[in-house]
Amino acid sequence: MLWTEKYRPKNFDDVLGNIKAKKEILEWTAEWKNGNPQKCLFLIGPPGTGKTTFAGLIAGEFSDSVELNASDKRSYDAIMGVVGEASSSMTLFGNRLKLIILDEVDGLHGNDDRGGSRAINKILKDAIQPIVMMANDPYSNRIKSFKNKCQVINLRKVHTNSIVSLLKKVCVKEGVKFEEHVLRTLAKRSNGDLRSAINDLEIMAKGEEKITSEDLDLVAPKDGRSNVFDAVRTILKSKTPANIKGAMRQVEADPSLLLEMVTENIPREYEKKDEIEKAYEMISQADIYLGRAFSTRAYTYWKYAYELMSVGVALSKDETYKKFARYTNSSVYTILSKNRSKRDLQNRVAEKIGEKLHTSKKVAISQFPYFEIMFQDDDIAYNMMTYFGLEDDEVKVFRSRKVKVPKKPKTKKKSTITSKSVSKEAKSEETKMDKETLKTQKKVKKASSSSASKKSTKSSKRSKKSDEEPKKEENNGGSKEKQVSLFSFK
Numbered sequence: 070m071l072w073t074e075k076y077r078p079k080n081f082d083d084v085l086g087n088i089k090a091k092k093e094i095l096e097w098t099a100e101w102k103n104g105n106p107q108k109c110l111f112l113i114g115p116p117g118t119g120k121t122t123f124a125g126l127i128a129g130e131f132s133d134s135v136e137l138n139a140s141d142k143r144s145y146d147a148i149m150g151v152v153g154e155a156s157s158s159m160t161l162f163g164n165r166l167k168l169i170i171l172d173e174v175d176g177l178h179g180n181d182d183r184g185g186s187r188a189i190n191k192i193l194k195d196a197i198q199p200i201v202m203m204a205n206d207p208y209s210n211r212i213k214s215f216k217n218k219c220q221v222i223n224l225r226k227v228h229t230n231s232i233v234s235l236l237k238k239v240c241v242k243e244g245v246k247f248e249e250h251v252l253r254t255l256a257k258r259s260n261g262d263l264r265s266a267i268n269d270l271e272i273m274a275k276g277e278e279k280i281t282s283e284d285l286d287l288v289a290p291k292d293g294r295s296n297v298f299d300a301v302r303t304i305l306k307s308k309t310p311a312n313i314k315g316a317m318r319q320v321e322a323d324p325s326l327l328l329e330m331v332t333e334n335i336p337r338e339y340e341k342k343d344e345i346e347k348a349y350e351m352i353s354q355a356d357i358y359l360g361r362a363f364s365t366r367a368y369t370y371w372k373y374a375y376e377l378m379s380v381g382v383a384l385s386k387d388e389t390y391k392k393f394a395r396y397t398n399s400s401v402y403t404i405l406s407k408n409r410s411k412r413d414l415q416n417r418v419a420e421k422i423g424e425k426l427h428t429s430k431k432v433a434i435s436q437f438p439y440f441e442i443m444f445q446d447d448d449i450a451y452n453m454m455t456y457f458g459l460e461d462d463e464v465k466v467f468r469s470r471k472v473k474v475p476k477k478p479k480t481k482k483k484s485t486i487t488s489k490s491v492s493k494e495a496k497s498e499e500t501k502m503d504k505e506t507l508k509t510q511k512k513v514k515k516a517s518s519s520s521a522s523k524k525s526t527k528s529s530k531r532s533k534k535s536d537e538e539p540k541k542e543e544n545n546g547g548s549k550e551k552q553v554s555l556f557s558f559k
């Protein structure tokens with residue numbers, strides 16, 4: 070068994086740090102157990118701070134639990150299938166409470182999780198069972214719609230001293246000797262992530278009686294290495310070149326990304342105009358050297374670029390600011406990734422349309438302008454959405470508005486065609502036709518009588534005959550028409 074599992078807290082007292090959060094969680098659990106339903110408990114915090122641990126301990130307080138993890142498929146149907154029913158119904162026997170656990174809800178994405186957010190929102194609305202959700206990123210757009218339906222608990226990184234004391238306890242239990250400063254270095258490097266601290270300790274202690282500072286090389290410096298934000302923060306917060314160079318050694322990001330991120334965040338940290346100006350001067354110099362490195366492949370230029378974008382920018386400020394500044398990702402990279410997700414969406418829609426219309430994706434995409442026009446009409450849009458099996462967000466390819474579900478037509482008396490109504494209608498039609506026939510007969514008679522006075526009786530007879538023939542035809546034609554109209558009406 071991994072040490073992280075072996076030393077996972079077995080009760081609430083064992084959980085380190087986050088004292089206020091622990092108290093709120095205990096109160097929430099007690100309320101449910103006393104028969105007072107509560108909003109969903111939403112635990113948000115960085116990895117390894119105890120979200121899963123808390124969820125497990127809460128589950129122990131209820132008679133049953135259902136869990137859905139990031140590794141499970143979390144489409145609308147999958148979520149509704151696994152937790153939809155469980156969350157909105159009571160057990161037949163004794164109304165026992167069943168805890169629903171939804172992990173990493175900020176990680177819902179892609180085809181496999183299509184409709185996942187919609188399902189969670191529905192569950193949060195209808196649930197009568199306790200729910201605990203977890204997420205790492207408090208700023209994720211994916212969790213925005215959940216937050217106001219939940220009791221949000223922010224878990225903070227665990228303090229270095231608490232981590233050191235836990236690592237000591239583990240060493241004692243595992244019979245491993247240690248030097249305190251080594252454990253402290255491990256704890257600091259973990260940056261509040263207890264899982265990574267315990268994992269590192271396990272790697273270092275494998276087959277050893279004692280862990281020393283030499284063993285520290287066995288474990289790579291933690292996330293600081295890949296976390297560009299940490300490097301950017303050090304550059305903008307510090308004025309000590311040694312610290313900044315240390316942070317730069319740990320970061321493994323592409324220099325262009327680092328340059329973009331420093332550029333983006335300078336005005337979020339620096340307050341004076343002239344220091345912002347100096348910092349951007351350094352950035353433009355760094356950019357020139359970076360460009361040269363790429364174009365000439367003389368990568369020694371990178372060194373200059375790195376120095377300018379880190380120490381150069383750091384020393385541009387007059388003083389260090391003690392404030393909380395929310396740093397942002399590079400907008401250029403964000404736009405690029407947004408475009409990529411837009412393209413992915415278009416391809417998905419084209420695939421669905423192509424499948425139904427038996428065309429390639431390319432042909433389907435070429436038809437998009439026509440679809441855009443057709444999708445302007447609510448009813449057509451709804452029908453097409455159903456026919457092609459498009460999700461709400463996929464419709465955005467053709468229109469920005471949501472497609473309204475058409476209202477059912479008001480239940481008028483069904484226009485069933487009874488034999489009574491048909492005969493009534495037919496009668497009125499017949500009388501109309503009869504009147505018209507009479508009129509034409511009268512006209513014909515008039516015409517024939519006038520012609521009789523002018524022509525001879527023989528010729529008048531002939532003419533009468535020839536006049537009467539079309540009249541008969543007219544009559545037949547009229548009744549035929551009547552039959553057709555009746556038939557089509559039926």
Ligand SMILES: Nc1ncnc2c1ncn2[C@@H]1O[C@H](COP(=O)(O)OP(=O)(O)OP(=O)(O)O)[C@@H](O)[C@H]1O
Binds near residue numbers: 073085086118263
């Ligand atoms: N507050 C804590 N007190 C004691 N041990 C902890 C605490 N937080 C984490 N741990 C240790 O770290 C391990 C991982 O913690 P846990 O799975 O709860 O983290 P998490 O916040 O859910 O992380 P992730 O978001 O990556 O799933 C646990 O098995 C436990 O050993």
